[in-house]
Amino acid sequence: MNLSRFPRRQYTPFATPVEKLERLSAALGGPTIYIKRDDLLGLAAGGNKTRKLEFLMGDALAQGADTVITCGAVQSNHARLTLAASIVEGMRCHLVLEQRVPNSYNKKAGGNNFLYELMDAEGIHVVEGGTDLMAKMAEVAEDLRAQGRKPYIIPGGGSNEIGSLGYVACAQELMQQLFEMNLKIDNIVLTSGSTGTHAGTLTGIIGMNGQIPITGIGINRKNDRQIPAVYDLSARTAAKLGLANPPRMEDVTVFEDYIGGGYSLPTPGMVEAVKLLARTEAILLDPVYTGKTMDGLIDLVRKGYFKDCENILFLHTGGSTTLFHYYSDILP
Numbered sequence: 001m002n003l004s005r006f007p008r009r010q011y012t013p014f015a016t017p018v019e020k021l022e023r024l025s026a027a028l029g030g031p032t033i034y035i036k037r038d039d040l041l042g043l044a045a046g047g048n049k050t051r052k053l054e055f056l057m058g059d060a061l062a063q064g065a066d067t068v069i070t071c072g073a074v075q076s077n078h079a080r081l082t083l084a085a086s087i088v089e090g091m092r093c094h095l096v097l098e099q100r101v102p103n104s105y106n107k108k109a110g111g112n113n114f115l116y117e118l119m120d121a122e123g124i125h126v127v128e129g130g131t132d133l134m135a136k137m138a139e140v141a142e143d144l145r146a147q148g149r150k151p152y153i154i155p156g157g158g159s160n161e162i163g164s165l166g167y168v169a170c171a172q173e174l175m176q177q178l179f180e181m182n183l184k185i186d187n188i189v190l191t192s193g194s195t196g197t198h199a200g201t202l203t204g205i206i207g208m209n210g211q212i213p214i215t216g217i218g219i220n221r222k223n224d225r226q227i228p229a230v231y232d233l234s235a236r237t238a239a240k241l242g243l244a245n246p247p248r249m250e251d252v253t254v255f256e257d258y259i260g261g262g263y264s265l266p267t268p269g270m271v272e273a274v275k276l277l278a279r280t281e282a283i284l285l286d287p288v289y290t291g292k293t294m295d296g297l298i299d300l301v302r303k304g305y306f307k308d309c310e311n312i313l314f315l316h317t318g319g320s321t322t323l324f325h326y327y328s329d330i331l332p
């Protein structure tokens with residue numbers, strides 16, 4: 001795979017660390033757990049969207065755009081990082097924010113919302129849950145074009161075949177690190193949300209014949225919709241790369257048991273996972289994505305899904321800016 005043939009910006013001047021979680025592994029008493037610290041990626045407060053934006057902003061600049069439009073939930077890490085990338089590229093940014101929980105938008109809220117205000121997004125367009133976000137972004141783009149601007153639309157989570165190249169690149173980076181560390185990883189556990197992370201990593205690992213299974217943990221949609229969505233984006237990413245051996249449907253593994261009541265709604269397992277990582281490793285997870293994903297990893301360890309002799313890698317995709325928003329859910 002030759003990723004250098006796609007336009008790309010660079011927002012992280014190093015490979016994110018791979019670390020052994022000795023105390024967590026001892027506390028769980030099963031396989032050895034490693035972590036890849038994508039919470040330390042570049043742009044304001046880091047997280048997985050930074051990798052996707054390297055390719056998405058590269059494409060936007062190649063197309064001569066001067067304004068970026070994207071969408072997300074009211075506390076979206078993706079919206080925060082798209083705004084940050086726009087700033088460093090000298091572009092304007094419009095955010096379409098969906099109130100997936102009714103009346104959840106508050107201009108004065110903390111977390112990522114505070115950062116939208118601090119970094120001064122040019123436009124914030126709040127819509128009700130269930131709104132057609134692509135249609136709304138097209139409408140915002142039309143208004144901007146009428147003013148002589150050149151808008152570029154990034155889909156939710158940056159999850160199209162351009163954004164997912166960021167996680168193909170992560171897979172390449174990881175394989176090189178594992179070689180240098182002389183470390184054999186038997187399974188990679190990651191969040192399966194808008195699918196760019198899962199699809200990109202899967203396509204990258206399979207594209208390199210890495211032979212490491214990927215275990216996705218759902219945080220939003222049930223498997224009847226999530227698995228085909230991951231497969232579909234994997235197939236499109238593989239086609240963009242011209243891979244002879246694209247991922248198959250049976251390569252897509254997702255567990256749907258850790259979603260709880262729905263997207264962003266706290267679960268007891270998430271609370272336990274967030275506390276355990278903070279107290280054993282001083283690593284901050286987030287309540288919406290990585291907390292639920294670590295809940296899944298812990299539960300799968302307890303159920304014996306992994307062998308004790310195995311090395312499991314948890315991909316930390318970031319998100320801790322929303323943690324500060326959940327005091328009473330985590331420590332009631």
Ligand SMILES: *Cc1c(COP(=O)(O)O)cnc(C)c1O
Nearest residue numbers: 077193194195197289317318319
């Ligand atoms: C967006 C996000 C995810 C999910 O990644 P997808 O590519 O959307 O599946 C996981 N963790 C954090 C912190 C995120 O912001």
